Amino acid sequence: MIHRRFSAVSTTVVLLLAVTTSRAAGQVPYQRIVRAESEPQNWLTYGGTYKQQRFSQLDQINKQTVPRLKLAWAYQIRQPGIVETSPIVVDGIMYLTEPPSTVTALDVRSGRTLWTYSPTIPADVIVIGSPPVNRGVAILDDTVFVGTVHGHLIALDSRSGAVRWDIAVGDNKQGFYLTLAPLALDGKIVVGVSGAETGIRAYIDAYDAKTGRLVWRTHTVPAAGEPGADTWGPSSWKTGGGSTWLTGSYDPELNLLYWATGNPAPDWNADQRPGDNLYTDAVLAMDPADGKIKWHFQFTPHDVHDWDANQMLVLFDAPVGGRTRKLLAQANRNAFYYVLDRATGEFLAGVPYAKQTWAERLDAKGRPIKRKGIEPSLEGTLIFPNIQGAANWFSPSYSPRTGLFYQGAREMGTVYYKGEAEFQPGTAFLGGGGRAVNGDEAWGAIRALEGTTGKMKWEFRLLSPGFTSLLSTAGGLVFGGTEEGNFFALDADTGKPLWDIQLGAAVRGIPISYAVDGRQYVAIAAGFTMFVFGLN
Amino acid sequence: MSTNRLCAGALFLALAVAPQRLNAAQAVSDVEQGKKLFQGLCVTCHGFDGTGGEGPPLNRPKLTSAPDEESLRKVISQGIPNRGMPRVRLLTENELRQLVSYVRSLGQVSQPAPRGNAQKGSEVYGNAGCASCHIVNGQGGSLGPALTEIGRLRGPQYLHQAVVDPAAVLPRGTLAVPGRGFTEFLPVLVIMRGGREVRGVRINEDVFTIQLRDMTNTFHSFRKSEVETIRKEPDKSLMPSYAKRLNARELDDLVAFLSSLRGEL
Numbered sequence: 001m002i003h004r005r006f007s008a009v010s011t012t013v014v015l016l017l018a019v020t021t022s023r024a025a026g027q028v029p030y031q032r033i034v035r036a037e038s039e040p041q042n043w044l045t046y047g048g049t050y051k052q053q054r055f056s057q058l059d060q061i062n063k064q065t066v067p068r069l070k071l072a073w074a075y076q077i078r079q080p081g082i083v084e085t086s087p088i089v090v091d092g093i094m095y096l097t098e099p100p101s102t103v104t105a106l107d108v109r110s111g112r113t114l115w116t117y118s119p120t121i122p123a124d125v126i127v128i129g130s131p132p133v134n135r136g137v138a139i140l141d142d143t144v145f146v147g148t149v150h151g152h153l154i155a156l157d158s159r160s161g162a163v164r165w166d167i168a169v170g171d172n173k174q175g176f177y178l179t180l181a182p183l184a185l186d187g188k189i190v191v192g193v194s195g196a197e198t199g200i201r202a203y204i205d206a207y208d209a210k211t212g213r214l215v216w217r218t219h220t221v222p223a224a225g226e227p228g229a230d231t232w233g234p235s236s237w238k239t240g241g242g243s244t245w246l247t248g249s250y251d252p253e254l255n256l257l258y259w260a261t262g263n264p265a266p267d268w269n270a271d272q273r274p275g276d277n278l279y280t281d282a283v284l285a286m287d288p289a290d291g292k293i294k295w296h297f298q299f300t301p302h303d304v305h306d307w308d309a310n311q312m313l314v315l316f317d318a319p320v321g322g323r324t325r326k327l328l329a330q331a332n333r334n335a336f337y338y339v340l341d342r343a344t345g346e347f348l349a350g351v352p353y354a355k356q357t358w359a360e361r362l363d364a365k366g367r368p369i370k371r372k373g374i375e376p377s378l379e380g381t382l383i384f385p386n387i388q389g390a391a392n393w394f395s396p397s398y399s400p401r402t403g404l405f406y407q408g409a410r411e412m413g414t415v416y417y418k419g420e421a422e423f424q425p426g427t428a429f430l431g432g433g434g435r436a437v438n439g440d441e442a443w444g445a446i447r448a449l450e451g452t453t454g455k456m457k458w459e460f461r462l463l464s465p466g467f468t469s470l471l472s473t474a475g476g477l478v479f480g481g482t483e484e485g486n487f488f489a490l491d492a493d494t495g496k497p498l499w500d501i502q503l504g505a506a507v508r509g510i511p512i513s514y515a516v517d518g519r520q521y522v523a524i525a526a527g528f529t530m531f532v533f534g535l536n
Numbered sequence: 537m538s539t540n541r542l543c544a545g546a547l548f549l550a551l552a553v554a555p556q557r558l559n560a561a562q563a564v565s566d567v568e569q570g571k572k573l574f575q576g577l578c579v580t581c582h583g584f585d586g587t588g589g590e591g592p593p594l595n596r597p598k599l600t601s602a603p604d605e606e607s608l609r610k611v612i613s614q615g616i617p618n619r620g621m622p623r624v625r626l627l628t629e630n631e632l633r634q635l636v637s638y639v640r641s642l643g644q645v646s647q648p649a650p651r652g653n654a655q656k657g658s659e660v661y662g663n664a665g666c667a668s669c670h671i672v673n674g675q676g677g678s679l680g681p682a683l684t685e686i687g688r689l690r691g692p693q694y695l696h697q698a699v700v701d702p703a704a705v706l707p708r709g710t711l712a713v714p715g716r717g718f719t720e721f722l723p724v725l726v727i728m729r730g731g732r733e734v735r736g737v738r739i740n741e742d743v744f745t746i747q748l749r750d751m752t753n754t755f756h757s758f759r760k761s762e763v764e765t766i767r768k769e770p771d772k773s774l775m776p777s778y779a780k781r782l783n784a785r786e787l788d789d790l791v792a793f794l795s796s797l798r799g800e801l
Contacts, residue, residue: 379576417576420628433625435577439708439717440770463743464718484742497761500744 028090028139028158030186034252041515043089046136046181047395048512050250051315054397055472056513060520061535062475066489066499068536072521073111077528078102084393085525086136086181086469086510094514094523095139095158096530097181100125100132101148103156108516111532115161117146117154125150126426127177129197129243135393135510136181136247138189140209145189147178153191153207165212169193175200175426181247185257185288188215192244192259196308199239199265199429204248204284206291216291220244220261220279228278236273239423241265242280246310246393250288251326254343257288258315258328262308266421268376269304269431276301281309283330285345295345299332301367304375305358305383305416306434307333311391314398314405318452320348329451331396331407333389336362337454351454353447354390354409358383376416376432386412386442387434392467395510399472402492404448404457406478408468412442438464446470446480448495458495471511471522479522481507487524487531503531563637570638573631577624586642588691590708591621595642600688600798608636619689620710650692650792652785657793660786664778672797679737679753680775681707681721685799695794699787702773723772724748726758727765734758737774 028044036042036049040057047054061069077083081099088095093114094106100121105114125132127149138145143164144156151172155164169191170176175198183190188206196202206215220242222228229237243262250257261284264270264277281300284293299309314329320339328342335356339349347366359368374383389410396407414434421431436442444462449455462468466483473479477498478490487507488500505527513522521534574586581591588594601616602608612635615623627635661667667676670683686695698705707720722738726748734756736748746766748756751774760766782790 377576378572417625419573419625420631422628422630428626430626435580435622435624440719440722440768442717461743463741482743486743488743497744502742502745 043512046247052249057474058520059475069533070536072532072534075530082131083525084133089514097134117161138182138184140184145182149177151176167212194245196241196243196265202242204244218291231275231278233274249313257286258313260309263306266429266431267306269421331391335385335390355384376418380415384413386436387414394467395469397470397472405451406470409445410465412465413437460495469510479511566634566637567641570634589694593691597643652788652792654792654796657789660790687795687797696791700779702775723769725767
């Protein structure tokens with residue numbers, strides 16, 4: 001009864017907001033993104049809001065109604081490739097990306113194309129370290145921003161797809177490329193780079209949204225003489241990696257920008273890089289005005305397993321020790337779930353959320369106490385988690401309604417090998433690799449963790465370790481997918497499956513929810529298709 | 537002047553000879569280093585000294601998928617994913633050369649004569665009724681894996697074990713469906729809510745459903761939430777053990793016959 005009343009109220013709110021925002025339809029000023037939670041019919045950033053919770057306040061699709069979920073429309077991606085996009089939705093238009101770096105605008109009522117833009121990608125483009133994917137766009141005012149696999153950031157007119165500006169963020173000949181959705185701040189577009197597997201020295205950039213002019217650049221690996229350079233040995237910082245390949249988060253009240261960093265290079269041979277290798281496998285809290293680092297927290301010092309920390313940094317406020325704290329949480333690739341105070345970087349909690357065999361525990365400051373014999377070797381060293389991690393690029397979800405952090409976990413080991421590492425610009429600089437122990441011995445799970453402690457409340461087991469992005473909703477649901485093509489809704493409180501459908505290909509897309517004409521929809525890409533579901 | 541010319545000539549000779557010695561030394565070193573790489577990266581499937589196992593034997597003068605050096609480099613550096621050969625890791629040019637050298641050296645070692653007689657093994661195959669479940673050159677039943685190319689795909693030790701203890705070496709899938717590396721021909725027992733039992737091998741599976749093929753070659757599809765029990769039996773095989781049905785000589789002959797099946801019609 002209470003639930004129904006809440007449904008009716010929130011649906012009214014959505015409809016009212018749809019009317020009030022129509023005056024500025026298509027225009028997305030910064031303040032509108034700050035208040036994104038007040039217009040749940042839209043999906044304005046990669047993770048929905050600056051908090052990157054991937055939580056929808058819409059509740060028309062809920063525990064009672066979800067069995068009536070049916071396909072509303074589908075859109076076929078035109079180029080083959082892995083589709084890992086999270087669409088954004090603004091006032092009736094969905095902006096999605098297609099591999100490798102195409103942007104398409106769709107009418108959300110019909111699924112019909114409004115415009116599409118494909119940059120010219122050189123035939124000899126260098127993409128080492130991941131498939132040539134794209135995870136989404138950002139929007140600010142009337143401009144859509146996309147990063148490309150040839151290392152560019154391109155600004156497009158949101159109504160036509162016409163190019164406003166196109167700049168090189170990094171030299172692709174050196175191995176720089178972009179797969180992430182940019183983050184739009186007040187007048188600035190922030191992006192990171194991929195390329196640690198070619199030995200780049202990575203950075204985070206902020207560009208003027210109107211002109212494409214570089215406003216600031218913050219390297220994730222300090223140069224000689226800078227703080228942290230003594231964690232690298234004499235010269236390995238020059239090829240130190242520390243990629244920044246996933247979208248960050250932002251707290252407008254604290255005015256802090258949070259960005260995660262990736263593995264040191266070379267990945268599996270650390271002979272030339274003694275020390276902690278700051279600021280790799282870390283989170284950086286920065287001043288968005290100048291990119292200065294306010295605090296940092298390193299999850300995996302001296303990483304030798306390619307455990308990038310490029311997982312979503314989820315912001316929420318919750319009671320810890322009797323008072324409400326501003327928190328930042330991450331389920332890290334290294335199999336630990338971390339909770340930090342996002343104002344100060346203070347470590348508050350850290351526990352394994354998946355099998356790991358590399359650390360005895362975390363100490364009081366969150367630093368791992370490593371076990372002996374975990375290093376990659378010529379003959380191979382079996383370690384959990386696997387080479388692609390207990391988590392990876394795929395998005396978790398946090399529900400303020402349940403206080404739970406929902407995470408896809410990959411239960412798989414890898415035999416890690418150490419090999420030669422030879423730096424040649426624009427070529428693989430790896431120093432080894434790994435052989436994942438897959439098959440029936442490996443599996444996956446959706447896990448609901450208490451947001452403030454990481455304690456597991458429930459688990460929904462998956463057949464194989466997937467790349468499962470999750471969406472939680474005010475309707476009490478968690479949506480996710482599997483490698484075998486299932487897309488499903490779970491009860492957010494218990495993990496019980498309430499609805500599922502077979503989509504015919506691995507679900508690598510990232511789910512979102514939006515509303516139009518008073519009806520809620522859920523969108524997910526699987527295989528080469530974007531599927532949109534609504535109530536029958 | 538003449539001294540100088542002599543010196544120059546001697547130097548030329550030294551330069552001409554030294555690379556050959558160096559090359560010979562490097563070739564030996566490459567094989568040794570390549571062996572170390574092989575024992576880390578390849579031995580799990582191709583067996584110690586490349587005698588084969590779950591993957592094909594490599595101790596042959598000519599490899600089917602890699603008849604020359606260039607194709608061998610390609611197979612090692614890219615894998616053959618749809619046949620279960622992964623690219624275990626990216627190698628440097630130096631490492632690739634070493635691994636190629638070692639694999640090539642395996643084919644230059646004289647091979648021991650097979651213990652069995654393939655022709656007699658063919659008779660064992662027929663008498664034991666293998667063809668009721670396996671296809672060779674288009675003839676036979678389809679309950680078990682097709683064996684037309686099995687001698688090219690598996691080593692003799694693996695084949696011997698597959699005959700005496702089939703459950704120990706159930707094949708692993710090479711395709712993405714139901715999942716790369718998943719056990720194929722995995723025995724599964726499904727017990728319906730009314731108590732009816734269906735036993736078969738897994739054909740496919742996802743989180744919510746499973747598909748089986750029973751001993752009569754009939755397909756069954758179940759929604760997991762609608763059955764009482766799904767019991768996977770990774771320690772079993774629908775194929776019986778032939779350890780006591782065949783004597784040692786017959787086993788050797790059968791393995792020799794299976795090893796001779798190379799897809800050459």
